[in-house]
Amino acid sequence: MSSRQNVLASGQNVLASGGATRRARIGGKVVRRAPSRQEVERRLLQSGISVERMANAGKKLPTSMQRRKRDAATSVAANRTSFAVDAFSCGAVASCSAHFLSHFHPHAYRGLSRSFDRPIYCSKVTADLANCKLGVQDAHLHRLPLNTVSVVNGVRVVLIDANHCAGASMFLFMVPDGRTILYTGHFRASAAMERNLQLAARRVDVCYMDTTCLPLEKEPPAREDVLRFATRLASSAVARNPRTMLACGYRAPGDEKLCLALAEAVGCRAAMAMENYDTLQLLGTGRARDLVTLDWHATRLHALAITKLSFKGLSAHLRRFSAQYDYLLAFKPVAQWDFTGHSRLSDIQPHISQNVIIYGVPFVDHSSRSELKRFVQWLRPRSLVPVATATTRRSAAASEGILRKWLSDIGTFPVRPTSDP
């Protein structure tokens, strides 16, 4: 291994740079105090690493693990220019010169609103959604192209498709001090990323990596397999009984893939509420625009809020259309940390009550453990910072152990050629 050894910048280290508690002596006892917001910012500038949820600074933070979860590095400070990524919950921070938004999911944009008046850099789709859905003023939204070097405040940055929801981007920062920093945001690693010329041409010094699914021993299935599974079920159900109604859950951008695949397979449009219809119009694909409708009576396929995908909610929904349909087959996307595991998709058993059938389908937009391993082995970053939206103490420790092993093994992997175009 070279003198620049690969190291895991653990959540604890990141936390120490921004969220550690202060000690004070009160009444003869040493007690811990959370750092002030100013102190956090000062530390961030010193350390070169910014952390999410600085708004929490100054409040009592109950456990180191919870602090770690909150502070898990979702921001990057580049040289002396501070860039914050997905850190809108901190509000407008004086030391931050530019905000980046990786994708349009609530955990990433939380805190962003029409009153936010700092420059925001993101993909076109993400900017359109922020403008339309949150009312963020267009003047503050800077749409950056994919796979092209842009310059923001003297720092070169490249947006790379994150293979997550529509518009989701990874950020590759090339900072003036020579470091290269990759912030994956939520992503599902794929072989296509290894063919990305901008990513392939550089050795990454620090990789902030989405490790949401890393603790799962059972691999989430490929999205293509889930789509095939659901569309086959839907097609055969409709073929058996033309009076079959279909429903699919819609949580956020990304779930439209399931909805649109069902529409194509069954040969109908997907009816949905205006809010979701607007979102799909903004995604920029003709396929999405052509396959959706606001007319609930014009199609058997209905996209519903995930909260409505209960027996009670679906039974009520079916009753409204009882003149056209006898029973309802619903597909409920399951969040990644709820996927406790079936070995095969065919093992999934439906939940049935009277004339409503619900299939929970693990539609996961995060990298599986094997996908992350392949990505790390290919990327060969000098350090890793795991970032997970939801985790437990045990799973976080397990994840760090896995990443340390991968990093220590990097020296045994073949070196891929790098050049700086």
Ligand SMILES: [Zn+2]
């Ligand atoms: Zn996401």
